[in-house]
Amino acid sequence: MSAITFWYEFASTYSYPAAFRVEAQAAAAGLTVNWRPFLLGPIFAALGWSTSPFNLQEAKGRYMWRDLERTCARLGLPFRRPEPFPQNSVLAARVAYALPDDGARAHYSRCVYRAEFGAGLTISETSVVADILTEAGFAADAILARAATPEIRQALRQATEAAQALGLFGAPMLTTADDEMFWGNDRIDEAVAWASSAARVDK
């Protein structure tokens, strides 16, 4: 079965609706999804940015929040803006890599996004992540302990380095087996069509 890779950032606003859409779209085209959280912080830092471009550019940020609100309403997803924005997403991302497989990671990730952008919760707090894990049916203590190990820290570091090496500059990003990149919640349809060979354009 062919796969598509879903690169996402737990602090990224448009990764929220994308996380709720990508799996059904991919499955309808006969594709599995690799769930790969990474950190945008180091990528932004390399550009000299200390925070999200949505904070650095006020007009763009104002637009994004309104657009996200409309997008969530259209998809039937709850929306509540978290403070501060962006949230520190290191813990949430490490926990994702402490889970056993993509299925668990997908379920957990959607629960994190719903807590963060649907309920406005602070996902940098261990107690919040513990509650998310518990409500999602996972053994919170064991997974949080595993998330703190050198192995898992290294897994997240490697994912972020791989993202940077691929030229990822934002999230969500979809990549295909033949190295095409599709940026944003808006590009899920195209990425899936591409990965399922329905709509290719030679380089």
Next chain:
Amino acid sequence: MSAITFWYEFASTYSYPAAFRVEAQAAAAGLTVNWRPFLLGPIFAALGWSTSPFNLQEAKGRYMWRDLERTCARLGLPFRRPEPFPQNSVLAARVAYALPDDGARAHYSRCVYRAEFGAGLTISETSVVADILTEAGFAADAILARAATPEIRQALRQATEAAQALGLFGAPMLTTADDEMFWGNDRIDEAVAWASSAARVDK
């Protein structure tokens, strides 16, 4: 008849496919289109940028060119990257305001985009714009003379100031009578649905 306003920049890459899509989409929903070219240069300069963000951020720029190539292929539009990028778009935009109405502006604008991003021509050159006008069926000399008048220069300056006052930060942008903004070629469907009252979300 209700209207939607299409704000565009002649140097903007994604304004190219959008210019070829917006009118048919709007017409199908019973909407007319106000064609409003403006300049992003002063808006970028206010952020401290001396060129397009696609040049300032190399990875994002690399992605955009590939994505535009795919988008054009999907829509059956020719694609050839112009050099330099971005093109100086002041002359092309003044000429747009020298034309008598939105219908003429729409036709001319599509011809400019096809010359620029379909054939890689340099739209800052008067001879190139003259050829575009002639091939589009307009009286090139008379329109170029009118484009150089203080009245038309002022019309473009006012459009750019209006865009900045509305919080436009990129192009293309669609705005509705009730002051919603929709950014990008990707948002035409949503903007048209909104403007035709099909999909509103209360503020």
